[in-house]
Amino acid sequence: MTKILVTGGTGYIGSHTVVELHNAGYEVVILDNLSNSNIKILTQLHAITGKWFNFNEIDLQDQDAVQKFAEENGDITGIIHFAAYKAVGESVEQPLKYYKNNFYGLINLLTSFNRKIDFVFSSSCTVYGQPDSLPVTELAQVKKAESPYGNTKQIAEEILSETAAVTPELNVIALRYFNPVGAHETALIGELPNGVPANLVPFITQSAIGKRGPITVYGSDYETPDGSAIRDYIHVVDLAKAHVAAIKRLEEGKTDSNYEMFNIGTGKGSSVLEIISAFENTTGETLNYNVGPRRIGDIVQIYGDVKKSNEQLGWTAKLDINEMMRSAWEWEKYIKANPF
Structure with missing residues (x-):
């Protein structure tokens, strides 16, 4: 079997991608420093797949450890790189933490x-900033980032593009994805942030179950139909499958160049208030929320044109916002009954 390294493989998107790679017949090696994940995810992965995955606790900032790992694993032919800090607000407050970790x-x-x-690089729609027109395509101008987190994604893409241009043996696909939400259908893995969630949906589920206080809707005066910010939300399982499609495209030599990028989303935008409504309608729970000021680093709205990924990757998002909310809630209830 082809051996694929998944960095950040016990994290939210990483763990779901491990499952989908396994289902597609790949041998998976996981590398993670557990800074924003839990070692018990390995047990959950075993429960889903029946497989105990090769796990290595390594911090990618440790150059000697990474070099030693690479030398000892010469049969790895593909890497899916998730390991990075990812909270927009925290990156504004601690920019050097983000630049050091994500670049090193x-x-x-x-x-x-x-x-x-x-x-395969875990990039983000944040590279577009606030686009001039929607839906945003891969040809859109990459604008000055709204946050240090977004800047790390922009510069990382430049590092990969420029390195691939002079390194024929390196073939790269950057997946610029939108807002991943939801959980695996078994409710055995899902989003499990350490501390207070920085993302909307896990805060919603934690608030609904009584772990957090009221939800704050950041901004009510955006130029959107209901005044709240709009994002393109994608189910994490659909997102994980996009990474498998990208690896297959690379290994089958179907790329047009040794650096490509693809939008990964649904192609539709949902506002914060629409997400709250979808959660309430799907689960029957009533949420307690209030409206606060805009948050530094946030853009007004973004959703992607996904025609390129549909046609060239042979991938499309299949799970809707109701399934995203339903599965996220099932995961939250599982965590309450089976705390990590």
Whole structure:
């Protein structure tokens, strides 16, 4: 079996991608420093797949450890790189933390795996900033980032593009995805942030179950139909399957160049208030929320044109917002009954 390294593989998107890679017949190796995940996810992955995955607790900022790992795993032919800090608000408050972790980790990976490698990068729609027109396509201008987090994604893409241009053995696909939400259909894995969630949906589920206080809707005066910010929400299982499609495209040599990028989303935008309504309608729960001021670093609205990923990756999002909310709630209830 083809061996794929998943960095950040015990994290939210990483763990779901591990499952989908396994289902597609790949051998998966997980690398994570557990800074924003839990070692018990390995047990959950075993419960879903029947497989105990090869796990390595390594911080990608440790160049010697990454180099040693690469030398000992010469049969790894593909890397899916998730490991990075990702909270927009925290990045505004602690920019150096984000620049150090997100750049050192990527550079150490590229330096250590200096051989033929297929590389899928976890990028973000934040590279577009506030786009001039919607839906935003891959050809849209990459604007000045609204946050240090977004800037790390922009610069990381530049690092990968420029490195691939002079490294024929490196083939890269950057997946610019929108807002992942939801959980696995078994409710055995889902989004499990350490501390107070920075993202909307886990805060909603934690508030609904009594773990958090009222939800704050950041901004009510945006130029949107209901005044709240709009995002393109995608089910995490659909997102995970996009990573499998990207790895297959790379290993089958179907790329047009050794650096490509794709939008991964549903192509539709939902406002914060629409997400709250969908959760209430799907679960029967009533949410307690209030409206607060806009949050620094947030943009007004964004949703993606996903025609390229549909046609060239052979991938499409299939799960709707109701399934996103339903599965997220089932996961939250599971965590309450089976605390990590």
